[in-house]
């Protein structure tokens with residue numbers, strides 16, 4: 289009997305893939321960094337039983353209609369905005385993602401980014417390395433306090449709650465906005481529900497952790513930045529498209545807000561000539577929210593386990609539904 293065929297769109301460590309090779313015929317794209325060619329991906333989708341994809345692979349109608357035998361697409365991310373879920377369901381293809389295993393790691397990064405932006409850590413590090421540090425000065429690299437300030441979390445899901453937990457450790461006042469109220473989080477974390485407008489007006493740190501959907505796309509725009517405090521810092525570790533980057537740039541230049549910590553961008557990788565990167569008050573990271581070795585390996589394992597379960601005609605651990 290021929291083994292089921294799994295195609296993985298990036299090169300993953302052998303130690304992760306080897307245990308599955310006895311049961312499956314596994315092929316990987318030969319680069320860890322370079323995305324798979326679209327033509328190759330379409331061709332593979334036409335013959336694979338399972339695909340393991342990453343967030344930059346567009347799993348759209350064209351791809352999902354190729355696979356006569358495609359049964360499952362396991363996305364190496366909790367976000368699934370790169371996948372047309374409805375078409376997958378229509379075509380009987382199971383979609384899985386990687387929730388939970390990355391929650392704490394992404395919350396760590398989100399809070400680090402908030403701190404790095406508020407306390408100007410990257411700018412200060414460059415200052416020392418360039419040899420610009422000549423004297424101690426009363427306001428040298430003075431930033432903004434974090435402790436006892438107000439954090440506003442938009443998208444109080446798994447990661448949002450984990451960020452709120454960290455914020456409580458810094459004696460912060462926690463506000464949140466979510467699609468629905470979360471009474472348990474209010475009790476557990478002392479978080480206070482606010483409308484979106486109230487939250488952006490009152491928070492010192494506005495943190496976006498909502499998924500990218502038609503509803504959230506561009507939700508942080510010109511008028512929203514204008515409502516924020518001029519001392520506010522915007523942190524985005526969800527998806528770049530949730531904020532309008534031109535409006536964010538203008539808001540920073542015109543002093544509507546004080547800074548931005550960004551792990552995600554409208555176009556990734558962001559061009560080094562992008563206006564946002566010319567601003568000292570912006571800390572920019574290359575989409576590394578979940579990037580600890582332990583967590584990335586846990587995400588890879590979860591993808592492979594999900595694929596195995598579906599191919600064995602069992603329920604996957606983390607199925608995505610519309």
Ligand SMILES: NC(=O)c1ccc[n+]([C@@H]2O[C@H](COP(=O)([O-])OP(=O)(O)OC[C@H]3O[C@@H](n4cnc5c(N)ncnc54)[C@H](O)[C@@H]3O)[C@@H](O)[C@H]2O)c1
Nearest residue numbers: 367394443444445446447466467498499525526576577578
């Ligand atoms: N930067 C990174 O590397 C990284 C890592 C992991 C996750 N993420 C992003 O973070 C997102 C959140 O992950 P999660 O595991 O916490 O997901 P989750 O589903 O547990 O939480 C998302 C929350 O957002 C809420 N929400 C949805 N639409 C909303 C809206 N219009 N307004 C307000 N709230 C809304 C949901 O009700 C939910 O509570 C992912 O979708 C992904 O885009 C990024």
Ligand SMILES: O=C(O)[C@H](O)CO
Nearest residue numbers: 343364365366367578
């Ligand atoms: O959605 C996700 O999981 C991230 O963007 C990558 O870990």
